[in-house]
Amino acid sequence: MYTKFLSLKAEKQERILNAAIKEFAKKGYKNTATDEIVKEANISKGALFHYFNSKKDMFLFLYDHALEILMNEFFGKIDLNEKDILKRLRQVLLVEFMLVNKYPDMLEFVKAANFEDSDEVKNDMESRNKEYLINAYSKVLNNFDTSKFKEGIDIKRAVDVIIWTMEGFIAKEKEKIKKNPITNLNFDEILVEMDTYFELLKDSFYK
Numbered sequence: 001m002y003t004k005f006l007s008l009k010a011e012k013q014e015r016i017l018n019a020a021i022k023e024f025a026k027k028g029y030k031n032t033a034t035d036e037i038v039k040e041a042n043i044s045k046g047a048l049f050h051y052f053n054s055k056k057d058m059f060l061f062l063y064d065h066a067l068e069i070l071m072n073e074f075f076g077k078i079d080l081n082e083k084d085i086l087k088r089l090r091q092v093l094l095v096e097f098m099l100v101n102k103y104p105d106m107l108e109f110v111k112a113a114n115f116e117d118s119d120e121v122k123n124d125m126e127s128r129n130k131e132y133l134i135n136a137y138s139k140v141l142n143n144f145d146t147s148k149f150k151e152g153i154d155i156k157r158a159v160d161v162i163i164w165t166m167e168g169f170i171a172k173e174k175e176k177i178k179k180n181p182i183t184n185l186n187f188d189e190i191l192v193e194m195d196t197y198f199e200l201l202k203d204s205f206y207k
Contacts, residue, residue: 002061005051016041016051018105020062025109029059030118060124063113066106067132070099075139083145085159086198086206089166092140093194097187137163148206158205165197 005013019040023032034055038045052058077095082088100107116125141163146155173190 001057002051005061008051012043016043016048017062017065020058021066021105021109024059024062025105025112028112028118029055029116029121034058056120056124059113059121060128062109063125063128066110067128070103070106070110071132071136073099073102074136078140080139080142083143084148085141085144085162086202088140088144089162090194090198093166093170094191097190100187150205150207153205162201162205165201169194169197 005016008016016037020037022040023037026032032055034045034048037058038048041048048058052061074095077098078088078091080088082091113125114129116122141159149155149158
């Protein structure tokens with residue numbers, strides 16, 4: 001579907017991608033004008049629509065492209081040989097913060113895309129996010145050491161509580177991200193608070 005774009009030289013691809021990411025991150029899908037993207041990328045509007053059929057196609061391609069890079073980096077850093085599920089999930093959050101520092105523009109775009117409420121792309125985003133989430137959780141939650149849990153604990157429900165706690169923590173941080181650039185967040189404070197939750201979970205469920 002995107003063979004024309006992918007056949008371009010890498011430098012030109014990056015120029016177009018960076019221009020589009022910058023505009024979508026700053027203005028969101030609904031308010032982004034392709035005129036600004038082509039101006040930033042130094043290409044014609046006709047060329048842009050030669051590579052992508054529509055603004056929607058370009059937006060979804062960018063989102064898939066960004067998540068592919070981020071997911072590859074993510075699972076390249078996570079040690080899935082760590083059998084302690086709490087330590088493994090702590091790694092997950094630490095790697096997420098590392099990615100924020102390494103790919104701030106891309107993360108700003110992904111953030112903006114996740115908060116996008118345009119009916120034109122909302123359903124596509126929801127289906128993509130569900131698929132990415134299921135795949136990520138299936139890898140992260142596979143093959144961990146259940147012997148660390150207290151006797152009589154329902155391990156499945158305990159893991160559910162751990163995940164809900166993480167999701168609640170992330171949701172709270174997302175509320176901060178809505179109002180501030182990602183790079184303005186105090187990650188030292190976030191890590192201290194995060195560890196407080198992990199200690200509570202450890203005391204509650206581990207021997």
